[in-house]
Each structure stands twice: as structure tokens, then as C-alpha cells.
Amino acid sequence: MALSHDPLWPRAGAWPAFEGTADAVLLGVPTWRTSLSPTGAHATPAAIREALPRYGTTVLGPPTIDLDEVLRIADAGDVPEPDGDAGEARTIERVRELADASDLVIALGGDNSLTYPVALGARATGLITFDAHFDLRDGVSNGTPVRRLVEDVPTAAGVPTARIDPTRIVQIGLADFANSAAYARRAADWGIRVVTLDDVRRRGIADVVAEAVEIAGAGDAARVHLDIDVDVC
Template sequence: MTALSHDPLWPRAGDWPPLPADPAERVDLTLIGIPTHRTSLSPTGAHATPAAVRDALRRYSQFVVPDGVGPPCADLGALAFADVGDVPEPDGPDGEARAMRSVAQASARSRVLVALGGDNAATVPAALGTWGVDLATAGLVTLDAHHDLRDGVSNGSPVRRLIEAGLDGQRVVQVGIADFANSRAHTARALELGITIVHRDELHRRPMADVMAQALEIASSGGGPVHVDLDVDVCDRSVAPACPASIPGGIAAHELRAAARAAGAHPAVASVDLTEIDATADTPDQRTIRLAALCVLEVAAGLALRR
């Protein structure tokens, strides 16, 4: 990354400290990297993504401009941030268990945890590590072009695996499901499990804020913690070229950012992940990585608006 200018009146995001040494001290938002990539259905360099997103965060400030129409301006400067680094080798049974423990430890001391994948396999330890014993009451919202209900263990199976672990399909909402990106069998499986599906086309007719409000209401109906999976391949390929499975016609960058802010603002959301970006395949302008970094800040902006 090229050297960035320094201006004391323009403080940058990123470079967040580790969790405080005192285990009784809590923070508002903790960042953790879960660089899964070995079980991906397509070749990926997603393990390079957490470091790339951290670098990109430094390109942005923590200031949210008031728009005069929406809710009060979020003050990110009032939040306490931490970064616990990356989970080493999070793939495979041992690695996944290690990632769950790391997530659980960080989540217990944070209002919201943001996990940087890695491919979508990172969603399993990110969600289970946050939910812990609350699995029976937990909820899940995915922003994804795909159902992720495949058999086996891969980046195409996290939703199926979470439901098999005890998540109630009635409290799963999938936003952005796209044509030509799924199969008849997997869609039938989603409906049989009671999953609420919001098709990509519905987002042409409804604002993302309204869709997320409904999705989070369903996901939080059990009274437990909610995990939000922001699979960036839900976006149009023009804004997410580093996502191997992104397709033309996906959602816009501003829609994903709106979803991230809505997730951060909802009191039931305990964790969010950003997945399916291959940092080694991004364009020279890093448009996909920069979008992911902005989504981290949007989660923080939503968190700052919580009452």
C-alpha cells in the first residue's frame, strides 16, 4: 500500500489495538480474521483478505456526515475498537474449533464482533462461536446470491451446517438470492427448512433498509443473538470482481453498505462476517477490498446509533 498523507484534523480508521489486558474491560467492536480457503469450491486466495481489508481501512476516516434526513449522526469516535488478529489455519475440524474458541473469547468482551473471511466457510465458526449456548434461540441473516445448503463441508455449505447444528430454519433469512446461481434441489431444501428467501428482484422494489428490518425481526424472533453473513458475492460483479462467484446483476455497493449499517444498528446482532473475497484477484483500484472495509465501518456506524 502506498504511503498515506497525515493530517491531525483527519484521523484515519484502522490500526485498532488488541483487546485490553483486563478481561473485565469490554469494547464496542472487535475485528477478527478467519482466513478460511482450503475447502473452497473454486480456487481462491481468500486467506489474504483479512490483511488487505485492514490496510484498506486506513484509507477512510471514522466520521459520518449528517444528512439532515436520516437518524442522528453516528459518532464512531466515541466507540472503543479492538483487533485480535487472525485465527491461524482455521480450515479443518481442529482449525474450525480453534476459530470458534477465538470468536467466543472476543465476542464475550464485545458488543459486536466483525469477522473477516476467508471464504464462506468462515461463517460457521463466526456464528457458532458467537452464539454459544444460545444456538436454540439464535438467528441468521445472509446477504448472498447463493443458498449455501450444499452437502459436505465447503464454502457452499455453511447454512446447512448451522441448521444441522441446531439453528432453527424458521429464523434464517436469505437476502439477494439470485437466478442461475442455485439449483432446484437447493431451493426446495431451503423452503423445506422454513428459510425466508428474499429474491434479488425484490430488492428492485424495496429499499434495503426495509428488507433488513423485516429480516432482522424474523431472525431475532427467538430472543437470542443474530449473526449476519455479508457474502460479498451478492454484489454486482462490477463492484465485486474479487468475488469468484459474483455475477452481473447483483446488488449495488450502496445496498450492501446499507445492509451492514442496519446490521450494526440492530440490538440483537452480536456478530457480522464479510466473506468470499479473494484479495489476490481484485482490480488494481481494490474496489472489492475497499467495499469490505467500508462495510466494517458501516457496521460500526450502525452500532454507534444503538440506543
């Protein structure tokens, strides 16, 4: 269905290609090949871009702000074949390039395996996840990125890595019946701050996020990677 056109109602998504510098940059990272369950996650960046024009660019505030008037937003396209050692290396390099030329990189997955190379590319020193799962499994998959960031496991291709102190990781929204006791113990042993879904309901999201930013953003020149996982059933 064609969308209506109103010159007084600008739509999201019609952002220019990235060319050297921007305030915020979109980057598609269509990971999917190592997913632990059947997935079409590689189609997600394109689906998000297709949906964006259904939204506007205005934040009501107060004050009312049109994001396109105060920010230079660009789209850097997709990382080609981001899975595997070579794909992770490409993702790290591209994210690093964009992070050095902008204030915010928004990586559109893909499954959760993208968290590892994107955090490395952004030189993240802290991590906040919004996810029902710990992602602390062994191996390499969409269930392992948080463990990989903590353990700093190099790959055969020599992908550059950077350790994230687990005491600067906050995991928000962990759910009952969606995890194992072993991984809950692993998170506790490593000092990861875990905020369950029940905790969020009880405390409220504003209080939880304030604590998360304080923990993940501690220290000088902190760079925090925010990971939001949406599971579609």
C-alpha cells in the first residue's frame, strides 16, 4: 500500500548514504548462519528499512523536535556475509570506521551473534542487554556473544578482540523458563548485574536503566554497547 505524502509530516528512513561523517549511522548486520534455531534473521535489516517510512521523525517532548533538523542521520548499508571469522572481521572493521566518524552506530541484526563483532568494533568498555536470555553459552552462535566478550576468545582468522569487564555488564529482562541454572550461576560468578523481567516490572524501567548506565558507563572515556533483542514467535 502506497503511503500518503504530506510535506508537513516528514517520514523516517529517507536518510542519505553515509559519506564520511554523521551524527548517527544505520548499519545492517544480517547474521543468521550460526543461529541455534531456524531463522530468517538475515532479512531483518531490509524489513526494518521498509517499515521506517511508516513512522515520523518528530519527538513531541516538550520541546517538540524533528530529529532530521538536529541530527545528521545516514545509512551505511549492510555488511556483506557477516557470519564466520571473515564476516566478523568485516563487521568489526566497518563498525570501527563508522564509530570513529559518528556519535552513534545503530546496528540492525540479524541474530544475536552480531553483538560480539559490533561491540568489538565500537571498542565497547561496557554492555547493556535487553534480552530474555543470558547469551553465555559455550561455542560460537547467537547464544554466545556475551560469554565471548567476557572471555576474549581469539579466532583462527586472528580477529582483533577486546575484553569487557563482566562487572560492567548489565543484563535486563532475563526471564523464567527461558534459561538454565548453569548460565545463571555463570553470570553470578562473573559479577554480571542481572535484572530479571520481574525486577523490571517491580522497579520500573527508568530506575533500572539509570542503574544500568551507571554500571556499564563507569570509568573514564566509557563506551557502552546497547544490545536489544526482539524475539518474534
